[in-house]
Amino acid sequence: SESKAIFGSDAVTPAFDPVGIDQVFRFWSTVSPRTVFQNILELPPGHWVRVSADGIQLKRYWQLQFAGANSQDANPGEPFIQKRAEEFRALLTDAVRIRLRADVPVAAYLSGGLDSSVIAALARETAPRQLNTFSISFSGPEFDESEFQQRMARHLGTRHEVVHATHKDIGSVFPEVVWHCETPILRTSPAPMFLLSPLVRSRNFKVVLTGEGADEILGGYDIFKEDKI
Numbered sequence: 001s002e003s004k005a006i007f008g009s010d011a012v013t014p015a016f017d018p019v020g021i022d023q024v025f026r027f028w029s030t031v032s033p034r035t036v037f038q039n040i041l042e043l044p045p046g047h048w049v050r051v052s053a054d055g056i057q058l059k060r061y062w063q064l065q066f067a068g069a070n071s072q073d074a075n076p077g078e079p080f081i082q083k084r085a086e087e088f089r090a091l092l093t094d095a096v097r098i099r100l101r102a103d104v105p106v107a108a109y110l111s112g113g114l115d116s117s118v119i120a121a122l123a124r125e126t127a128p129r130q131l132n133t134f135s136i137s138f139s140g141p142e143f144d145e146s147e148f149q150q151r152m153a154r155h156l157g158t159r160h161e162v163v164h165a166t167h168k169d170i171g172s173v174f175p176e177v178v179w180h181c182e183t184p185i186l187r188t189s190p191a192p193m194f195l196l197s198p199l200v201r202s203r204n205f206k207v208v209l210t211g212e213g214a215d216e217i218l219g220g221y222d223i224f225k226e227d228k229i
Contacts, residue, residue, distance in 0.1 A: 012039050024184050028223060036183050096122040099209060107132040107200060108209040109193075110160070112148030115211030115218075123209055124156045133158040134200050134208070136192045139166040163199050165192045 032044035046062040137146035153160035
């Protein structure tokens with residue numbers, strides 16, 4: 001059954017956790033270590049776990065440090081900001097370079113936004129051969145960013161391919177996307193990525209750089225503004 005495919009064994013009886021479901025609707029995701037299933041936990045961010053005959057040992061190895069009200073970080077001047085910007089660029093460049101170390105060709109997703117465009121540009125600087133980029137266009141003009149994708153692809157000189165997604169396409173694959181996510185999702189944005197993946201795989205790419213997840217680090221989601229209010 002599908003439930004056994006998700007849970008992997010009969011050790012845990014499939015059952016929803018009402019608190020976890022509530023967190024999804026409140027925060028867009030559960031708060032680690034809780035999941036939407038009873039008696040199933042996830043590894044919290046910045047933690048490692050060791051499972052042995054002696055039991056389960058959970059340890060934090062990293063903690064994000066926030067600036068205090070009286071620290072220099074709270075009221076930075078121009079030199080401080082410039083230094084941090086240079087440090088961020090160096091770290092991002094190194095992260096892209098490391099991920100280009102692969103035994104197989106590496107491509108990039110290009111949404112037309114800043115995050116994926118910067119990553120594709122850094123990959124283009126590092127990769128000696130022409131970079132392959134992939135993107136999604138939408139039938140609804142309020143969501144379509146294909147103009148920016150094409151402009152960036154031309155600017156970088158990439159070999160660019162596009163998958164066109166209609167509202168019907170997104171609706172038809174959404175149940176399968178939820179099944180693969182193994183958790184309720186409130187947005188359909190993973191569905192177009194799901195539609196794009198077969199094209200990428202058909203071109204024999206197994207590694208793809210993407211700007212996905214940058215909004216969590218850089219505070220790009222509207223939910224962060226809502227939280228501040």
